[in-house]
Amino acid sequence: MLYSSQRIAKPYFIAAITLFTIQVLFGLSMGMQYVEISIPLISFDTARLIHISLLIIWILFGFMGAIHYIIPEESERELYYPKQAIQLFWIFLSLVIVTFFAYLLLPYATLAKITGNQFFPTMGREYLEQPTIIKLGIFAILCAFTYNMTMTVLHGRKTVINLLLLTGIAGSTIVFIFAFYNSSNLVIAKYYKWWLIHFWLEGTWELIMEAILAYIIFKITGDREIVEKWLYVMVAVTLTTSILGIGHHYYWIGMPEYWQWIGTIFSIFEMLPFFFMVLFVFNVVNCTKCRSSNRALKLWALSTPIMAFLGAGVLGFLHTLAPVNYYSHGTQITSAHGHLAFYSTYVMIVLTMISYAMPLLRNTVTDKIGQRFEILAFWIMTISMFCMALFTVIAGIMQVYIQRTTDINLPFIEIQNSMNILYWLREISGIIFMFGVIIYIISFFVAEIKKT
Amino acid sequence: MKIFTEPKYIYYSSLILFICILLGLTIHTIVVLHQPEHLNNLTPQIIQGKLVWEENNCIGCHTLLGEGAYFAPELGNVYKRRGGDNGGVYFIKAWLKSMPTNIPGRRQMPQFNLTEDELNALIAFLKWTSEINTSSWPPSEKG
Numbered sequence: 001m002l003y004s005s006q007r008i009a010k011p012y013f014i015a016a017i018t019l020f021t022i023q024v025l026f027g028l029s030m031g032m033q034y035v036e037i038s039i040p041l042i043s044f045d046t047a048r049l050i051h052i053s054l055l056i057i058w059i060l061f062g063f064m065g066a067i068h069y070i071i072p073e074e075s076e077r078e079l080y081y082p083k084q085a086i087q088l089f090w091i092f093l094s095l096v097i098v099t100f101f102a103y104l105l106l107p108y109a110t111l112a113k114i115t116g117n118q119f120f121p122t123m124g125r126e127y128l129e130q131p132t133i134i135k136l137g138i139f140a141i142l143c144a145f146t147y148n149m150t151m152t153v154l155h156g157r158k159t160v161i162n163l164l165l166l167t168g169i170a171g172s173t174i175v176f177i178f179a180f181y182n183s184s185n186l187v188i189a190k191y192y193k194w195w196l197i198h199f200w201l202e203g204t205w206e207l208i209m210e211a212i213l214a215y216i217i218f219k220i221t222g223d224r225e226i227v228e229k230w231l232y233v234m235v236a237v238t239l240t241t242s243i244l245g246i247g248h249h250y251y252w253i254g255m256p257e258y259w260q261w262i263g264t265i266f267s268i269f270e271m272l273p274f275f276f277m278v279l280f281v282f283n284v285v286n287c288t289k290c291r292s293s294n295r296a297l298k299l300w301a302l303s304t305p306i307m308a309f310l311g312a313g314v315l316g317f318l319h320t321l322a323p324v325n326y327y328s329h330g331t332q333i334t335s336a337h338g339h340l341a342f343y344s345t346y347v348m349i350v351l352t353m354i355s356y357a358m359p360l361l362r363n364t365v366t367d368k369i370g371q372r373f374e375i376l377a378f379w380i381m382t383i384s385m386f387c388m389a390l391f392t393v394i395a396g397i398m399q400v401y402i403q404r405t406t407d408i409n410l411p412f413i414e415i416q417n418s419m420n421i422l423y424w425l426r427e428i429s430g431i432i433f434m435f436g437v438i439i440y441i442i443s444f445f446v447a448e449i450k451k452t
Numbered sequence: 453m454k455i456f457t458e459p460k461y462i463y464y465s466s467l468i469l470f471i472c473i474l475l476g477l478t479i480h481t482i483v484v485l486h487q488p489e490h491l492n493n494l495t496p497q498i499i500q501g502k503l504v505w506e507e508n509n510c511i512g513c514h515t516l517l518g519e520g521a522y523f524a525p526e527l528g529n530v531y532k533r534r535g536g537d538n539g540g541v542y543f544i545k546a547w548l549k550s551m552p553t554n555i556p557g558r559r560q561m562p563q564f565n566l567t568e569d570e571l572n573a574l575i576a577f578l579k580w581t582s583e584i585n586t587s588s589w590p591p592s593e594k595g
Contacts, residue, residue, distance in 0.1 A: 030523075033523070033559070034523070043562060044512065044513050044521075044523050044559075045509050045512025045513050045521070045562075046512070048512050048513070048521050048523075049509060049512055108507070108508060108509040108512070109507050109508050109509075109564070112506075112507040113507075117503075117506075117507060118503060118507075121502075121503055121506060121507075123506055123507065124505065124506025124507055124508070124509055124510070124511065125506065125511065126511050126519055126520055126521075129509065129512075182506075184494055184499040184502060185485070185491060185494060186502060186516075186577075186580075186581060186584070187485055187491060187584060188482065188485055190517070190519070191478075191481065191482075191485075232463075236463045236467075239467055239470075240463075240466050240467060240470055243467075243470040243471060243474055244470055244473060244474060246474070250481075251587065251589070252517060252518055252586045252587060252589035252590075253517045253518070253519065253584075253586065254485070254491075254517070254584040254585060254586055255481055255485075256480070256481055256484050257587055258477075259477075259481075260587070262477070326589060326591060327591055329518040329589065329590075330515040330517075330518025330519065330520075330522065330526060330590070331522060332522055334518075334522070335522050403592060403594050403595070404590065404591040404592045404594070405591070405592075409594075410594075411525075411594070412524070412525035412526075412594065412595060413525075413558060413559060416559075417557070417558075
């Protein structure tokens with residue numbers, strides 16, 4: 001670590017891991033409601049609201065931590081506004097805490113009434129459940145963050161990595177404007193909602209992920225030229241495929257039918273960026289010079305692209321083609337893909353970055369015990385998430401088969417109950433995942449801090 | 453000509469091309485969406501119904517045209533599934549009023565205490581939604 005403003009990354013990472021833990025707990029409570037209906041501690045819709053909101057927010061925290069760490073080093077200077085950066089962290093965190101308790105304690109309809117949603121309706125859409133005033137707060141935070149980072153890069157060295165990070169955060173901020181547009185025509189509202197969700201998850205966030213991955217690989221190998229060359233390829237493929245890949249969200253929600261062709265054709269190629277990421281990291285495997293003492297980091301960095309290729313790439317591809325999606329749309333298959341894709345891309349890249357930066361921030365680089373715990377946590381989390389996705393996919397296939405292809409005239413709820421065993425297996429995998437998270441957190445406390 | 457051979461320029465020009473195609477298709481889509489009579493046929497009641505739908509976080513459990521949570525049934529076609537113009541209104545209204553059923557071993561839907569006005573608006577919205585041309589999705593009436 002070279003610059004003192006890189007330290008701002010630490011509170012961001014701590015907040016990210018804390019929110020991640022809470023997110024998993026709410027996920028478990030939802031899984032319980034799938035199997036054991038009699039003990040709902042919290043209603044399903046509230047739990048889900050918190051589960052998916054926290055997901056987006058903690059990954060955002062992780063990204064902001066990573067960017068606060070990378071930008072000063074790549075720009076070879078301190079942050080332009082170091083004090084404001086730490087203030088921004090506390091503002092963001094208080095905003096999240098207020099929203100969290102508002103979701104938890106108030107009925108959603110009451111929250112909508114208090115925040116005056118009827119005058120400017122933006123609430124109640126998947127991923128965009130935040131009250132309008134909270135959306136404004138998030139937008140302001142994103143703007144301030146982007147401004148600080150842009151000023152830092154403008155007054156410092158410009159590299160492919162930091163320019164790409166800037167593109168990622170500026171792009172995320174710009175498309176967030178669509179959060180404020182909610183047409184009273186449901187079809188048009190859905191059309192523009194995907195401009196935000198799709199271009200974040202399959203556009204700007206993917207760019208940030210590639211930049212972080214490239215930075216890590218550069219830190220392991222020390223070869224900037226190769227990293228930048230690959231980065232160009234990955235970014236080019238990402239952007240050219242994902243722009244029209246948005247069509248795969250428009251198949252069955254009232255759009256003209258040509259979107260089925262456009263979505264199908266471009267979605268086939270949306271696997272390519274992940275394929276290139278895998279090829280890219282295998283350069284490192286073959287690198288003999290680079291002996292990083294951090295074994296956990298190497299494991300994270302190598303597995304992230306492989307898992308992303310499986311979860312986001314292959315599993316996404318399997319149900320993205322319009323004729324397949326006709327049957328799989330809106331079933332447990334979507335849920336399975338969502339879980340594995342989010343874990344393997346964004347969760348894993350943030351944990352990779354934490355694995356690299358935290359030992360430097362806390363002076364535990366030479367620590368072996370902490371790494372052993374971290375590696376154990378990696379295997380538990382990755383395998384249990386894989387199992388969770390697998391059981392959910394099987395449940396999804398059964399759901400599609402019974403509900404959509406046969407004449408068996410059972411109501412939705414009876415079909416769901418017939419798959420109870422799979423939901424149990426999914427819940428057990430989730431509990432094992434939670435153990436992985438606990439071991440992951442322990443790995444920070446057992447680490448030996450080197451006194452300097 | 454350097455401009456046609458440099459990878460960087462090929463990349464930039466293809467990027468601009470795709471963005472232009474997206475914008476073009478967007479204009480076309482929005483124009484098309486304004487043509488079918490029913491999509492324009494938004495009464496204040498349907499708009500109010502959409503607000504009721506959103507303010508009670510219905511997508512926290514249900515899907516609407518396949519988007520939302522997968523805990524409870526698809527509601528894009530619920531109006532048709534529950535009898536359409538012959539009884540759909542009464543069925544949905546009675547259903548919403550009788551929640552929660554408290555049948556053990558069954559997922560429970562909360563009681564939202566909607567007013568008569570809100571109920572009618574919500575049902576008008578669901579009726580309007582069931583008439584959207586979804587390229588014959590879902591594959592089965594069961595959702």
